[in-house]
Amino acid sequence: MIKRKKKNKQDNPFYDPALKARHASANRFKKFTLTSLIFSIAFLAFFLFDIVGKGLPAFNVAYIKVDVTYNESTLADSRYAVESKYRNVVSRAWLRDVPNFVKQNPELMNTTKETWVLADDQVDQYLKGHYNKLKSKNIALVDELYAQGLIEKRFNTVFFTNGDSKIPEYAGLYSAMIGSVLTLIITMIVAFPIGVMTAIYLEEFAGDNKFTRFIEININNLAAIPSILFGLLGLAIFINLFGMPRSSPLVGGLTLALMTLPIIIVSSRAALRAVPDSIRQAGYGLGLNKIQVTRDHVLPLAFPGVLTGSIIGLAQAMGETAPLIIIGMIAFIPDAPTMVTQAATVMPAQLFTWAGMPEGTYIEKTAAGIMVLLTILISLNAIAIYLRKKFEVKW
Known part of the structure; x- marks a missing residue:
């Protein structure tokens, strides 16, 4: 038998x-x-998964149905509004607001009504199966009320209608959301026109010389430095030098505008550079000057890219915490500001504060606040993509 040689x-x-x-x-x-x-x-x-798992329970809160008495004793000491056995399971913040509620509704004076009352945060944590500090007698009372249908979970409207509070179940994001809106309005009012005009000048009018190259290098460097340095700059200029009110949306907006400017300038220049030179040459051929060509032809075509970059810069500014901590926007603010010069906080700073609290309710609310903030940021990015597609011009 002949064996074939194996080939390598x-x-x-x-x-x-x-x-x-x-x-x-x-x-x-x-x-x-x-x-x-x-x-x-x-x-x-x-x-x-972790954020959603921890945050979803915060959107539900426990309420207890108890008899509430409105009389002179209630106005003097709100603890007497409910029976003594319920005082440890009812929210202290709710009881504290009873006198104001009676003053707003005088017809309730000298009456007793069965009312759904916000429960204490420890009761809420117990019903959710989380760690709590309820005593055994209070646990027995909660179990009895739950069996009778006198305790139920409802959507946590307090989370969206109240400001910060030292009482966990009464703490909400409302004042932080208003502060964020006012701060971002100031940011865009300052950063958008200055950033776009700077980009137009550097891209369309400035010559190629040492001065413009120096400006371009510094703009690119500013876009890469840590954000906390902008907070130090805002503290030094707006608060220490100009004496603007500390912890206000005005100072916060100006500080974030400094941080957002490089992003808007870089993105706007890229959008302007993407416009074909044939558009400019056609305008010059019709006898238009440089200002008319830029204003009437180049800028409208570049506007979708300019708007996209500006919205993305705004979204980044909304998620910043470090520069706002430096200028004091992490203070305890229970009431929503009505003016840009009043003390305020923003959502990232509020979440930073809650994250350091030991109570389980604050942990839930921190995760829920992150969900709200992520939803807003994703929405802003989606709006930027939509506007870019809507106004995009096919050359």
Whole structure:
């Protein structure tokens, strides 16, 4: 029997060891990138799952149905509004507001009504199966009331209608949301026109010289420095030098405007640069000057990119905490500001404060606040994409 000689790859005249090594290296790189992508998605999914799992319970809060008495004793000491056995399971903040409620509704004087009352945060945590500090007699009372249908969970409107509070179940995001809106209004009023005008000048009118190159280098460097440095700059200029009110949306908006300016300038210049030179040349051929060409032709075509970059810069500013901590916008603010010069806080700073609280209710509200903030940021980015698609011009 004749045995055939086994051929080796080395006997193939087209065999190239270097080519094989390159293919193996390419396969390894492909597997590495795929593994990195899977790891990133898994980390993001775990983060979102953890935040949603902790935050969803905060949107429900416990209420207890008890008899509430409105009389002179109630006005003198609100604790007498309910029976003594309920005082440890009813929200102290709710009891504190009873005298004001009676003054606003004088017809309730000298009456007793069965009312759904906000429960204490420890009762709420007990009903959710979380760690709590309720005593055994209060646990027995809560179980009895729950069995009788006198305790129920409702949507937590307090979270969206109240400001910060030292009493956990009464703390909300309302004042922080108003402060964020006022701060971002100041930011856009200052940063958008200055940033766009600067981009137009550098891209359309400025010559290529040492001065403009120096400005461009510094703008690019400002876009990369840590945000906390902008807080120090705002503290030094707006508060210490100009004497503006500390912790106000005015100072916060101006500080965030300094941080957002480089982003708007860079994105606006990129949008202007994307407009074909043929548009400019056609305008010059019709006898238009440079200002008319830029105002009537170049800027309208670049506007979708300019708007997109500005909205993204606004979204980034909304999520900033470090520069606002430096200028004092992390203070305890229970009431929503009505003017840009009043003391205020913003959502990221409010969440930072809650994250340091030991009570379980604050942990829930921190996660719920993160969900609200992420929803707003995603919405802003979605609006930017929509506007870019809507106003995009096909050349």
